[in-house]
Amino acid sequence: MQPTKSKSTRYQPKGLYLCAGALAILSTICNFGEQFASDYFAQINDYLAGTSPIQWRSREQAVNEAKAKRKPILYVVLVKGDVYSMRLSGEGLHDAAAAALINKNYIPVKIVYNEARNYKTPKGDAKVLYDLGFNISNGSLITVPWQMTDMHCSDILSTANLAEMGVEDTTNLEKGSRWNYNQNYNSYHTRGQFGELYGPSSKSIFSGYTDRQQLIDYLQTANLWHQLPATKGKIAWLPEETLKKPLTDKPRLIALVENYGASSDGMRLDLFWRKSQYDLINQSFEPVLVEFRHGDKAYNEKFQYLKDKYGVTSLPALVVEGAKLKAPLVQFGNSGSSGTDDFLQSALTGKEKTSHNFERYPHGAHYRAHHH
Amino acid sequence: MNRAVCITTWREFKANKVRIIMLTLLFLGPVVVFTMRRCTSPEALNEDLLSHPCMASFFTLLWAAGVIGREVQNGTIALVLARPISIATYVYSKWFAVAFAASLCAVEAVFCEHIISAVNCPALLWRTEFLTNGVERVLLCFGTAAFLILLSSMVSGLKDLAVLAGYGFSFMVFASVSSMVHHLCAVAHFDPDLVSGAFRAIEHIFAGIIFPYVQWSVFFSGDLFALGSIVSYLTLITCSLALAIRVLTRKEFSYAAD
Numbered sequence: 001m002q003p004t005k006s007k008s009t010r011y012q013p014k015g016l017y018l019c020a021g022a023l024a025i026l027s028t029i030c031n032f033g034e035q036f037a038s039d040y041f042a043q044i045n046d047y048l049a050g051t052s053p054i055q056w057r058s059r060e061q062a063v064n065e066a067k068a069k070r071k072p073i074l075y076v077v078l079v080k081g082d083v084y085s086m087r088l089s090g091e092g093l094h095d096a097a098a099a100a101l102i103n104k105n106y107i108p109v110k111i112v113y114n115e116a117r118n119y120k121t122p123k124g125d126a127k128v129l130y131d132l133g134f135n136i137s138n139g140s141l142i143t144v145p146w147q148m149t150d151m152h153c154s155d156i157l158s159t160a161n162l163a164e165m166g167v168e169d170t171t172n173l174e175k176g177s178r179w180n181y182n183q184n185y186n187s188y189h190t191r192g193q194f195g196e197l198y199g200p201s202s203k204s205i206f207s208g209y210t211d212r213q214q215l216i217d218y219l220q221t222a223n224l225w226h227q228l229p230a231t232k233g234k235i236a237w238l239p240e241e242t243l244k245k246p247l248t249d250k251p252r253l254i255a256l257v258e259n260y261g262a263s264s265d266g267m268r269l270d271l272f273w274r275k276s277q278y279d280l281i282n283q284s285f286e287p288v289l290v291e292f293r294h295g296d297k298a299y300n301e302k303f304q305y306l307k308d309k310y311g312v313t314s315l316p317a318l319v320v321e322g323a324k325l326k327a328p329l330v331q332f333g334n335s336g337s338s339g340t341d342d343f344l345q346s347a348l349t350g351k352e353k354t355s356h357n358f359e360r361y362p363h364g365a366h367y368r369a370h371h372h
Numbered sequence: 373m374n375r376a377v378c379i380t381t382w383r384e385f386k387a388n389k390v391r392i393i394m395l396t397l398l399f400l401g402p403v404v405v406f407t408m409r410r411c412t413s414p415e416a417l418n419e420d421l422l423s424h425p426c427m428a429s430f431f432t433l434l435w436a437a438g439v440i441g442r443e444v445q446n447g448t449i450a451l452v453l454a455r456p457i458s459i460a461t462y463v464y465s466k467w468f469a470v471a472f473a474a475s476l477c478a479v480e481a482v483f484c485e486h487i488i489s490a491v492n493c494p495a496l497l498w499r500t501e502f503l504t505n506g507v508e509r510v511l512l513c514f515g516t517a518a519f520l521i522l523l524s525s526m527v528s529g530l531k532d533l534a535v536l537a538g539y540g541f542s543f544m545v546f547a548s549v550s551s552m553v554h555h556l557c558a559v560a561h562f563d564p565d566l567v568s569g570a571f572r573a574i575e576h577i578f579a580g581i582i583f584p585y586v587q588w589s590v591f592f593s594g595d596l597f598a599l600g601s602i603v604s605y606l607t608l609i610t611c612s613l614a615l616a617i618r619v620l621t622r623k624e625f626s627y628a629a630d
Contacts, residue, residue: 007458007460007461008458009453009458009459010458010459011458011459011460012618012621013460013614013617016613016614016617017614017618019614020607020610020611020613020614020615023603023607023610023611024607024611026603026607027600027603027604027607028577030599030603030604031576031577031600031604
């Protein structure tokens with residue numbers, strides 16, 4: 001009978017040792033390489049992935065071209081070592097349908113960001129986005145409408161169009177609460193991580209790429225961001241020609257707002273939609289809405305005299321002129337619902353009333369009588 | 373691989389009531405949390421609520437704690453090795469037994485969570501997120517099991533848990549030191565690239581050993597960076613098993629070590 005062949009108890013698997021040693025060396029190279037030689041990896045990777053069918057522009061070119069063609073800029077932020085960026089650059093940006101949508105509807109700018117993992121301040125185009133307040137530590141797509149190329153992240157993500165906000169029922173707005181709509185706005189980073197299209201901000205920012213369809217869904221809707229006008233609320237605004245007419249018994253309320261921007265959007269949602277305030281304004285004031293268009297100097301020129309007259313340097317602002325008032329009363333910025341209540345009461349009674357809100361935030365919105 | 377060693381490992385686990393209770397709690401924990409979420413938020417009813425793949429690490433820990441150490445302590449290993457089994461085969465078998473059992477539990481848990489979501493909202497039944505989650509759990513189980521086998525081979529009894537705690541503690545200390553050094557570099561206007569890069573690389577190695585998480589999407593990314601995480605994962609498994617075999621072959625076993 002042939003004895004069974006078996007290895008000795010203390011048999012050493014040399015193959016495994018060799019394999020482990022080789023992998024350990026390779027792993028160390030990869031790991032340290034990621035930290036110190038990411039650029040080389042990226043170059044080889046781009047070479048292997050082939051030429052992208054997307055026509056990339058530099059940021060400077062994109063800003064000029066976007067304004068000329070009236071198309072939004074699409075910033076594609078790719079972060080080295082980020083798994084979503086890997087998939088986005090390897091699969092999503094090489095997809096023919098996605099590339100065609102990008103080339104047709106957007107002015108694309110590619111930003112490869114390497115510094116996130118090394119605690120460094122970003123440079124170049126990445127720094128521009130960083131300075132504008134965008135979170136660029138994860139790979140993402142950011143759509144910036146052509147009118148808003150110089151605006152801060154909070155202004156770009158903000159909207160006062162009810163359809164863009166996804167508001168169907170305005171009950172909460174009329175009660176003076178924006179909370180239900182703001183929760184999506186504030187938590188876009190965490191929600192966006194899963195690539196889900198939640199809330200108004202996700203129409204501008206898309207992060208957490210997982211498949212092509214999501215990318216195409218985003219590209220099909222994001223170019224419409226901010227193409228709808230902002231809400232004017234439930235105030236019965238009088239035509240702009242009213243400004244040329246003499247004052248009547250009722251004090252005249254002039255709201256100077258911009259078509260974009262978080263502050264103006266805030267005033268539209270806080271003041272123009274709040275029942276207690278629009279009822280008061282409709283009954284006791286002659287309301288006139290003056291809308292400035294961001295970046296459109298030619299259009300804004302015809303209202304410049306209002307800014308000069310009332311000393312308004314930044315928008316939004318509320319002005320009340322009345323026969324009973326010694327001087328026009330001006331509120332600079334959006335002071336929220338309670339602050340605006342005080343302002344309107346002061347305008348009606350002629351006595352200045354200051355709420356706790358003002359005392360607590362002395363550097364925020366404020367109002368004062370403007371003496372000529 | 374030795375079938376008898378695998379089966380013995382599973383039987384031994386079955387006999388331990390404390391572990392069975394903890395295993396049940398690991399199953400029920402996420403289910404209870406998700407049920408509470410569904411009760412408090414109606415939106416959650418339409419979401420496929422799945423726990424993070426990191427749950428697989430806990431399942432593996434439960435299965436692997438003291439898997440070799442206890443046999444060294446009570447002398448069983450000497451009896452096992454009296455059979456025609458090499459230490460290498462013994463280690464492979466233990467690794468596979470632990471990883472397979474933990475994977476089974478972890479995948480079963482995510483499957484249950486998916487089914488509960490689908491009962492609440494049948495449209496979720498065909499969503500494939502749970503499959504990705506399941507695959508990531510299996511990878512995590514095999515990676516973590518290899519490291520825990522190494523720890524268990526180094527000490528007797530359940531002391532591997534203490535070693536693991538020590539490892540976690542040293543990781544935290546290292547992370548604090550690296551953060552401090554980075555800030556000091558910034559204050560001293562010294563270019564922190566080299567220092568912070570080296571610290572980050574070592575942090576990655578530390579974290580990769582204790583939590584060898586490979587995202588499923590990495591395999592389809594078509595990116596060179598993906599190679600790094602796969603290589604790290606394979607390194608962890610091969611190095612851990614190789615070291616475990618090396619440690620055990622240099623040990624003398626008796627019927628009652630401690």
